[in-house]
Amino acid sequence: MKSTRKLQPSDIVILVLGLTGAGKSTFINKAMGEDVLDVGHTLDSCTQDISCVPCLCPNDSSRHIIFVDTPGFDHSSGDDERILQHIAEWLARAYRAKTKIAGIVYLHEISLTRHGAYSKTALDIISRLCGEAGLKNVILATTKWNDLQVEAAAQKREKQLQVDWTRMLDHGSRMARFYGTTQSALDIVELILQKPPIDSLQIQQEMGRYRKGFSETEAAKTLRKYRLA
Numbered sequence: 001m002k003s004t005r006k007l008q009p010s011d012i013v014i015l016v017l018g019l020t021g022a023g024k025s026t027f028i029n030k031a032m033g034e035d036v037l038d039v040g041h042t043l044d045s046c047t048q049d050i051s052c053v054p055c056l057c058p059n060d061s062s063r064h065i066i067f068v069d070t071p072g073f074d075h076s077s078g079d080d081e082r083i084l085q086h087i088a089e090w091l092a093r094a095y096r097a098k099t100k101i102a103g104i105v106y107l108h109e110i111s112l113t114r115h116g117a118y119s120k121t122a123l124d125i126i127s128r129l130c131g132e133a134g135l136k137n138v139i140l141a142t143t144k145w146n147d148l149q150v151e152a153a154a155q156k157r158e159k160q161l162q163v164d165w166t167r168m169l170d171h172g173s174r175m176a177r178f179y180g181t182t183q184s185a186l187d188i189v190e191l192i193l194q195k196p197p198i199d200s201l202q203i204q205q206e207m208g209r210y211r212k213g214f215s216e217t218e219a220a221k222t223l224r225k226y227r228l229a
């Protein structure tokens with residue numbers, strides 16, 4: 001699904017990020033109450049491009065919420081620099097259109113073990129993309145709670161994530177659970193609407209204001225640092 005609608009300064013933009021298969025497109029479909037985006041049913045990455053999904057804001061019908069679906073970061077594909085650049089360039093365009101980012105939803109499978117370390121890498125890169133001031137508008141949402149048969153095991157994972165995500169939480173990021181339902185998607189949207197939008201993300205400052213090339217941004221440098229490690 002590709003919207004041809006131009007971004008407006010009044011738009012409420014919610015950027016959805018995460019590893020491939022975390023449930024990003026599902027989250028947007030549930031928030032919309034209909035299946036507007038393709039969802040993956042294999043191990044391969046599903047979403048290949050950025051899609052903007054607009055809907056009227058429930059609290060203010062003169063404004064639109066724009067959900068931004070993104071391709072997932074994928075440890076095995078080697079494609080993450082291209083994906084990050086694509087997201088960065090989209091954010092620089094939003095900055096030039098004077099459209100602020102209302103919030104970022106980072107989705108993380110609660111049952112994730114195998115690629116857990118890669119999630120730390122992705123979150124470090126996303127922190128650089130946001131800058132410290134932007135972290136207060138980040139929702140760290142765990143998904144696929146029904147995949148873990150034992151509730152106690154899931155809760156233990158959540159406690160561990162609270163420790164892993166301390167730095168972001170200390171800067172105002174909030175944790176939430178996405179249960180794969182419309183109500184829990186809307187609860188997360190509500191959390192975002194509670195706070196004023198981000199004036200500008202760090203990468204928007206770098207690329208939009210200071211005209212740096214993508215490869216000179218802190219997010220790109222962080223990605224390269226992990227590649228070399």
Ligand SMILES: Nc1nc2c(ncn2[C@@H]2O[C@H](COP(=O)(O)OP(=O)(O)OP(=O)(O)O)[C@@H](O)[C@H]2O)c(=O)[nH]1
Pocket residue numbers: 018019020021022023024025026027038039040041044045046047048070071072073143144145146147178179180
């Ligand atoms: N059990 C369960 N499955 C889910 C949930 N959310 C998503 N899924 C499933 O997880 C798979 C991947 O979901 P997607 O929404 O395509 O994930 P994505 O993050 O958009 O993936 P990419 O586009 O590849 O980055 C699909 O089979 C979904 O049905 C959830 O909360 N619980």
Ligand SMILES: [Mg+2]
Pocket residue numbers: 024025026038039040046047069070
């Ligand atoms: Mg997707």
